[in-house]
Amino acid sequence: MTSILLHSPTSFSGNHQSRLKRNTLLFRYFAEINLVLGVWYLHWRIFHSLNFQALWLAVPLLIAEVYSYFSGLLFVIGLWRPIERQTQSLDALMPSLPLADYPTIDVFVTCYNEPLEIIEQTTRAALKLRYPIDKLRVYVLDDGNSVAVQDLVHRINRELKQSRSMQNWKQRLLKKLTDDKMQLHQLESLADDLPPIEELLAQAPVGPQAQPASTLIYVIEQLLKASSQSEQTLSAQLQRQKQQLIESIAQTEQALQNMQRCRYIARPKPRDRAHHAKAGNINYALFCGDTDGEFIITLDADHVLKAQFLQRVLPYFFTFNLEFGKYISNRVAFVQTPQDFHNLPADDPFGHGAHLFYGPIQQGKDGLNAAFYTGTNAILRREALMSVGIKKFSRKLRRNHEYLEEFELIGALATNSITEDMNTAMHLHANGWQSVYHHELLAEGLAPDDLGATLKQRLRWAQGTIQVLLRDNPLTLKGLTLWQRLQYFQTMYSYFSGFATLVYLIAPLVYFFAGTSAVEVAGASFALHFLPVFLCNRVTFLIAAWGIPLREIWRAEQYAIALFPVFIQAVLSVITGQSLSFQVTPKQRQSGVYVKLVIPQLVIFCLTLGGILWSGYRFTQGQLANPWVYGINSLWGFYNVCVLWSILRAAIWQPPTPPPKPSTKVASRSLTRV
Template sequence: MSRRLLLIRVIVILTSLLGLNYVVWRWLFSVNWDAWWIAVPLVVAESYSLIDSLLFGLGMWRLKERETPPPPEPGLTVDVFIATYNEPIELVMTTARAARAITYPHQTWVLDDGNRPEMRAAAEAEGIGWITRSAEWAGMPRHAKAGNLNNALLTTEGEFLLILDADMIPKPEMLDHTLGFFVDERMALVQTPQYFTNVPEEDPLGSQAPLFYGPIQQGKDGWNSAFFCGSNAVIRREALMQLGVSRYVGEVEVGVHRALKTARAVLRSARRTLDPGEAQAREALDAILQEIGRARRDLARGGALFDVTYRFQKRVGAIRRDLVAADLEALQSDLAVIAELDGIGSDPDLALATMDDEVLQQMAHRDWSPLGAVETVQALVNAIDVDRGGEAQAVMPMATISVTEDMATCMRLHALGWKSAYHDEVLALGLAPEDLQTMLTQRLRWAQGTVQVMFKENPLVQKGLTLAQRLMYFSTMWSYMSGFAALVYIGAPVVYLTLGVLPVNALSFEFFVRLIPFLVINQLLFFVVADGRKTWRGQQYSLALFPVWITSFTTAFGNVFLGRSLDFAVTPKTKREPTGPAWHLIRPQLWAMGLLVLAVLAGIARMASGQANIPGSLFNMVWVAFDLLIFSVIIKAALYRGYEPSDESDPVPVTAGTSHQGAS
């Protein structure tokens, strides 16, 4: 173990002990229950921050600094994918030419989701491959960048894929410095940093993310949970295709089980309505119930889905033919009811994949005639979407459950037992947003995608992941809930300075002796793990973008649970012309800063009139000053007019901006 890692672990232990000591004491002894409306939110926010700190410390516990990998084996086949939608042609071609110049043998492809003839002509004129969506995608869900990549995966054959955004210019040695990791046959992905050339030294928009593309990814790497960030990554095709096939089989299997469960309920409902004299119908229903039991047992023993469903369909079809002649009139009545059920419409083939549980419950509890029940059972099993008729491709290796494909895809790979690596070497140079609006659009999309994954496939309950992997993925998702805590950290000092309401029982020595050491050691941990990297800007934006984080949470919740559209704008592709400070984009932050300043003035007036506790007021004023220091970055961002190279030789590509398919 290196001395640095040993020091990090000592600080992590101290941070954890001091943080637990403070928060437990806060809950047990210091909450001012008379002012519960501010006291409880504050202690909850502090508990949230402690959990955030503990998760960060867990990641740092196994921070992994990888050595340079061995040279790659000769003869590997590699496809370089450059994902584009509507970026300027010359920007895409600048990246494509650099990709073509990568020294390790490979094939370069422009994945043109915009299907532009001029893009195709430019690529093919320089010997670069061009791929757009196949005809099967017409009228089908497109799934943005994930769909673009999935389409290209079924068009190409390389053993490995290098995925690049349209503005990420690779260095010639990119494959030589990453393919060596794949000597491990279980290595699925190698992620490298995203570094931007059009960012000034002060980085007013917080684009470089040196804490994430460094210690955080290295910490996750130590727990085999470094994840795909959408670009600058090499992926093993075999891993992706295994993932796509396994997800496909899993979804079909779920459909089969739902169909058999509902079919059994339908048959039992029909059987209860039979008269004693309807022996033929009773025997038919009992026979199908036996077939359902047999099918479920076969599936439990690992029987092939297609074989099981085929046998079941054949048996039900034979029984149906025996009953048709005797019950034609009842059949017509039941078919009319089937057609009227919500979610099915006039199509006699039930779209089981799109039917919700309420529709299935309606079917299961209706009083069916024997023949109507058999018809329904046959329709249910026939409706299992083996070919995924609602999608352009049956197999979708890249996850399509969120507006960002990367985290969910990598989490699923880890759940299958694959490995990932983070290689901390800048091997591609890209372009960051150059104005506040573009940056906010980009951050909102990233946050929405992450929260969508949390709601749809919460890592804490995903099978196949280790406990550490679950916590590492969850820690990233957890961090996007900081917007709600920020509201409390803004409001608490305002409430005290203006109203004199203290959320703790007393600002005593016991309070400060617990709080101050925790804050100091926590900042020391950031300092040590940063190892000279500038991480302050990232800490500022974790609080200053609280409206974005709150919006991402509420909109993702509405999308996943209420079926609402995310309704977010596509990231602009080119640099915006300056039109003056973008104050309208940061109104919530300006209101917060105004309230903080007014609170300080109110606190001074209350102290001058003898109405306020001076030590408590001074403490809260320091708190306000820290909040204002944090928020100062958003003022710089609103005033930022874009990157201006200090030297004409600066290696800045054609133009700034990223598409809706940008990395996350």
């Protein structure tokens, strides 16, 4: 893990630094060779190898290969400029950011019927962020409106009130309130007695080194200094100071009344309107939940933040302005950090390892100002969310006045897809906002640990992504750059791979059992054209994923192929207009065997394995007319068997049984002997 994610900044000059990822030039070199070889291979396939006697198989295979080539082309574009960012921590910026200028932060913990202990762990970790306590609030956004969650928040608040930090904060507020009221009283006592002030000051030993004879004289002196500097009358300056004190007193009293650092929000959910799941939950908190933080951290209920999260990501939102001599806000809308999981088994049977995406892929998108927001472990600027949300709301309202019913959901999180995160980022980019991917592990969560939950999660991702393509096509959305369009389109395009994968899996089966080949050439000729492309493709991919364990790369490739029924189901369900709902991924393992969920993969696995064995038997009997072709199809089938085995194994996988604990009686006897 330490070789994949940065854990601490290295020494460098300045507050921020970005550079090309290692091996980028080597990757570009092999990528160009790979693309040229791909064109050469496709030219040979189209003009010299099509089996016109079996076009029903040859054409689908050729279409699948063309699809794969363009998929590879988009992949290369996405990795053409991967950047590694580094930043100084918030408390190490040079020059330093004054504590008074630290922005207010709201942490949104989104939950919906998750186990209480998971929500509690996430909430308590958010409250321990290394940040001024008067500028940080944590909101539990309970879409399940659970009494138990509400009681949890109240219990946490009771504990917080007794903590030393909260008591110290309260004492500071009370002292400030007392001082402000005293000073206001003194100013009011001066209102009717301004003429003798100068005479009083002339008799008082005031000066740079002298101590004021009394607090009253000190206040008068400060008023005179302020009035002379601002060229205002003493009376006007007095009124201004009084107004400032009144406002300060009101703010302090409000702070004393609102000392709850952990708050509970459960939105109303009328039956006669759409609720938009997680997006609606966050949008309600933004617009109607009495939240006002300048920045928003969004967390799934099972993702636990590290204490230094804000110290490491907030600096990206500020730029030091030499003209004004202070930090000013820039156009960064959000900073996304990686997702990682602390409950993955050693061999990751469900393919949750995401170091390829939260690594080269996100770094490549970041280099094109197209880093994706992925819903959790991210911080967003409220100004960006609300400005984009208001624009979207006004456009929809002009088209349909009934949209006014959703006025409380005006926040910018997209509501026209069940994958609100990617669509939200796309609209932020389209409105000129920038994004940052910070490659440092700053939170850990829970991954689904059974196949049923895993497939449900992957299906939701695929369906939501294709929904965005049909409803909000990035190729036509105004405001996006060419490279941003291609980055969003590449993600959507990838989910159509299920159809190409099905062709790749069926083609060798047709040859094993029907003797029909989609390629009308000798096996040696096919190998001569295919192997250079395949090997160069493997080398290029390994260079792009440099530093990621080979086991994880292989598992990612296995699941990219083995999930073909899920991808096909997602495409068909969206295109046919089926009603789709946001389904929360279960956070606890559901016991059982899930073979019934992988019937298509199991059937193809068994047929392919049988075809290989049958071909081997016929070879030993001398019954193969063209052993080269059977050999190539057997190798092809063996590869298919290897990638499908991953999901079949996951269907029957069970967590290791913990060793039995020794009984108390046996343990006590052992201690007695010792």
